[in-house]
Amino acid sequence: xxxxxxxxxxxxxxxxxxxxxxxxxxxxxxxxxxxxxxxxxxxxxxxxxxxxxxxxxxxxxxxxxxxxxxxxxxxxxxxxxxxxxxxxxxxxxxxxxxxxxxxxxxxxxxxxxxxxxxxxxxxxxxxxxxxxxxxxxxxxxxxxxxxxxxxxxxxxxxxxxxxxxxxxxxxxxxxxxxxxxxxxxxxxxxxxxxxxxxxxxxxxxxxxxxxxxxxxxxxxxxxxxxxxxxxxxxxxxxxxxxxxxxxxxxxxxxxxxxxxxxxxxxxxxxxxxxxxxxxxxxxxxxxxxxxxxxxxxxxxxxxxxxxxxxxxxxxxxxxxxxxxxxxxxxxxxxxxxxxxxxxxxxxxxx
Amino acid sequence: xxxxxxxxxxxxxxxxxxxxxxxxxxxxxxxxxxxxxxxxxxxxxxxxxxxxxxxxxxxxxxxxxxxxxxxxxxxxxxxxxxxxxxxxxxxxxxxxxxxxxxxxxxxxxxxxxxxxxxxxxxxxxxxxxxxxxxxxxxxxxxxxxxxxxxxxxxxxxxxxxxxxx
Ligand code: SF4
Ligand code: SF4
Numbered sequence: 106x107x108x109x110x111x112x113x114x115x116x117x118x119x120x121x122x123x124x125x126x127x128x129x130x131x132x133x134x135x136x137x138x139x140x141x142x143x144x145x146x147x148x149x150x151x152x153x154x155x156x157x158x159x160x161x162x163x164x165x166x167x168x169x170x171x172x173x174x175x176x177x178x179x180x181x182x183x184x185x186x187x188x189x190x191x192x193x194x195x196x197x198x199x200x201x202x203x204x205x206x207x208x209x210x211x212x213x214x215x216x217x218x219x220x221x222x223x224x225x226x227x228x229x230x231x232x233x234x235x236x237x238x239x240x241x242x243x244x245x246x247x248x249x250x251x252x253x254x255x256x257x258x259x260x261x262x263x264x265x266x267x268x269x270x271x272x273x274x275x276x277x278x279x280x281x282x283x284x285x286x287x288x289x290x291x292x293x294x295x296x297x298x299x300x301x302x303x304x305x306x307x308x309x310x311x312x313x314x315x316x317x318x319x320x321x322x323x324x325x326x327x328x329x330x331x332x333x334x335x336x337x338x339x340x341x342x343x344x345x346x347x348x349x350x351x352x353x354x355x356x357x358x359x360x361x362x363x364x365x366x367x368x369x370x371x372x373x374x375x376x377x378x379x380x381x382x383x384x385x386x387x388x389x390x391x392x393x394x395x396x397x398x399x400x401x402x403x404x405x406x407x408x409x410x411x412x413x414x415x416x417x418x419x420x421x422x423x424x425x426x427x428x429x430x431x432x433x434x435x436x437x438x439x440x441x442x443x444x445x446x447x448x449x450x451x452x453x454x455x
Numbered sequence: 456x457x458x459x460x461x462x463x464x465x466x467x468x469x470x471x472x473x474x475x476x477x478x479x480x481x482x483x484x485x486x487x488x489x490x491x492x493x494x495x496x497x498x499x500x501x502x503x504x505x506x507x508x509x510x511x512x513x514x515x516x517x518x519x520x521x522x523x524x525x526x527x528x529x530x531x532x533x534x535x536x537x538x539x540x541x542x543x544x545x546x547x548x549x550x551x552x553x554x555x556x557x558x559x560x561x562x563x564x565x566x567x568x569x570x571x572x573x574x575x576x577x578x579x580x581x582x583x584x585x586x587x588x589x590x591x592x593x594x595x596x597x598x599x600x601x602x603x604x605x606x607x608x609x610x611x612x613x614x615x616x617x618x619x620x
Contacts, residue, residue, distance in 0.1 A: 149489040157497060321475070420485040421478070 109213040109396070124216050128205035136366040138408075140167035143415050150419040171359065179355035186243040193240030194353065194360035200232025201367035208374045209283050211384045211399030222283035223271050226375060227264070230330060233368065234260050237339070240361075241349035252348025255426065256332060256339035262433035263329035263336075269441035270323040273315075273448045274379045277302055287383030294387045299380040308455050315444040315451075320380050322441045324413075327372035329433070331365060333414050335421040338429060373410035374403070381406055503585075507615030510568045510581040513559060516613075517603040523578035526554040530570035530579050538563035539570060557602060561587055562595040572620070580612050 110127075114120040144166060148155025156163035181190055207222035209215035219225060234257050241253020277298070278286045290297050299320050301309035329336040340348035350361045377383055383406075384399030386392060393402075424432070470476050496503060505511065516523045526543035544555035570579050582604060589595040606613070 146489065149493070150485040152488060152491065152493060154493045154495040416482060416485065420481050 108215065108218065112213075127214075128202065128208075128216060131210075132202070132205070132363070132367050132370070135370060136363055137167040137171070139366045139369065139411055139415075140170065142412065143418075146412070146415050147419045150416070174359040174362070175356060177355040177358075179357065180352075182245060182352050184245045185352065186245070189239045189243035190352075191357070193236045193243060194350075194357040194364070195236075196239060197233050197236030198360050198364040198367070200229050200236060201364040201371060203229040203232065204371040205367070207283055208371065209287065209378070209383060210403055211396045212284070212287075213396035213399070215284055218282070218284060220280065220282040220285075223275060223281040223286070226371070227268060227271060230371075231260070231264065233330075233364065236364075237349045240353070244349070244352040246352050248345040248347070248351045249349050251345045252339045252341075252351070255345075256349060258426075259329055259332070259336060259339060259429060259433075262430060263326040263437070266322050266433065266437035266441040267326040267330065269438070269445050270319045270326075270379070273319055273441070273445045274298065276445070276449050277312075277452050283378055283383070287378055287385060290382040291385040291390060293389045294382070297380060297382040297385075304455055308451060311451055312448065315447050316380065318440060319444050319448075320376070322437050322444070323376060323379065324410075325432070326437060327376065328414065328417065329429070331368045331372055331414070333365075333369065334418040335424050336429060337418075337423055338426055341423055369411050369414055370407055373407040373414070376410050377403065377406040505583045505585070507611035508619075509583055509585075510566050511584040512561060512566070512582055512587055512597075513564065513568075513570055513579055513602075514582045514584070514604040514609070515557060515599070515602045516578050516580060516606050516609060518606045522553065522557075522599075522603055523576045524554050524557065524574075525576055525578070526552045526557075527575060529573045529575065533569045533573045534564075535567060535569060536563040536565050538565075554599070557599050558596050559602060560596050561589070562592060571616070577613070577616065580609055580616065582609060582612065 108124070110120045110124050114123065141164060145155045145163070156166035159165040159169045181187060204226050206217045207215065207219060207225050237256045237260075238253045241249040241251075241256070244250070274286065275281050278289050280286060289303055292303065294300065295309075296303040298316050299313075301312040301316065304312070328334075332339050338344070340350065345351075350358060353361060382402075384403040386394040386398055386402055388394070524541075526541050528541050528543070531539040531541045538560045540556065540558045540560075541554050542556040543552045545551070546553050566581070568581050571577075571581050
């Protein structure tokens with residue numbers, strides 16, 4: 106345990122800066138890969154080939170797109186509330202970036218090893234809402250405002266089931282610390298929470314259905330929290346132009362964009378940490394395990410869920426607002442509460 | 456009448472209401488689609504070679520150094536887009552005419568092929584040329600210099616016309 110940067114340079118201000126910068130250095134190439142994935146996977150799923158011109162088979166397309174966004178004119182509407190309008194994209198991005206502070210990359214590297222990791226992620230996750238409302242309201246545009254309102258309604262309703270999932274895992278793990286949650290699951294693959302967690306014996310099989318349900322609940326609510334299809338009603342193009350970022354262009358739009366992709370990684374990483382053993386190897390502690398392989402497993406598993414999000418986006422149509430609320434309040438929330446109680450009960454008799 | 460009985464929720468089975476099996480079906484379709492061969496052509500490098508039945512831009516047939524056209528004006532008359540302008544002039548031979556001026560406005564042409572169909576001399580035919588670009592409206596009016604195409608290049612179309620017209 107511990108942090109390899111501290112081991113390397115000692116516990117000083119330089120080390121702290123390096124630790125701050127590492128996630129940022131990770132986000133940029135990751136965002137490029139995710140954008141390329143979005144373009145290419147989406148194209149393949151629709152029987153197209155996607156971008157083919159920039160670089161070999163179009164692999165440089167995201168770079169071109171980022172450059173394009175950076176050199177675009179940065180427009181602020183005249184009647185917009187300028188300070189809020191300019192601040193909003195950065196707040197959204199800060200919310201996404203702050204979550205990286207407690208996301209472990211391997212057993213030797215977690216930017217901040219606070220023992221409230223899960224709670225922290227949950228707290229800064231709500232940051233995005235503030236940014237979105239700020240942006241939507243300050244734009245002085247009815248579509249922006251509608252999008253922002255939808256976004257708030259959606260994120261707040263889906264935070265509750267997500268919170269219940271966090272609670273269930275906290276109950277069974279007995280901690281909110283990310284590294285400890287992952288450590289609990291290390292060892293063979295059936296120690297992962299989705300396969301019933303580390304406890305042995307017959308009671309393990311009683312746990313499995315509840316964990317699977319919680320897994321699905323979290324997967325769905327994480328989609329809603331990142332405003333991804335099928336829950337992209339805050340930015341539903343056919344209804345409200347582009348929702349809360351209708352008025353944004355250039356660099357500030359790029360910020361919103363980055364935040365969305367960063368958020369995708371955050372929720373994927375949380376799924377992996379909560380249910381799929383984080384950085385632990387699926388082959389047990391003896392094979393392909395260790396701090397370096399940990400990075401590979403952590404990022405690899407998270408990338409798989411980023412892929413799943415892209416996959417879902419190109420498969421499913423958008424939900425209606427009432428369907429979204431129905432699903433959130435009448436299906437996911439009762440289900441997650443029931444699972445939470447069942448798991449608490451089982452954990453008690455275990 | 457009990458309208459409640461016919462809501463969507465009551466018509467669906469439990470599995471359908473659960474939505475997850477259906478979702479899995481949909482996702483398996485998109486996943487399989489990902490690996491299927493794609494038919495997109497990388498256009499400027501991979502060009503499409505149309506068959507004789509293709510109606511590209513209309514051209515005048517150039518045979519043995521001169522056009523077949525006898526400037527009868529039928530094509531100009533039939534053209535629904537009024538794209539063709541023909542001006543006749545006499546040749547040295549008696550009762551024979553040739554088009555002094557033959558212009559097709561390619562911005563108007565709709566590639567219907569009526570001109571080809573009506574021509575008594577098979578002098579105007581549709582070519583395989585589908586890459587038309589011009590930088591101004593004036594540039595879009597093709598004169599005889601650009602319309603005349605040697606007969607050898609149009610053989611596919613002429614064969615097609617012989618068989619099907
Ligand atoms: S193809 Fe049709 S529109 Fe074009 S010139 Fe011939 S008759 Fe006119
Ligand atoms: S119909 Fe044929 S022969 Fe008559 S003017 Fe047109 S191209 Fe010439």
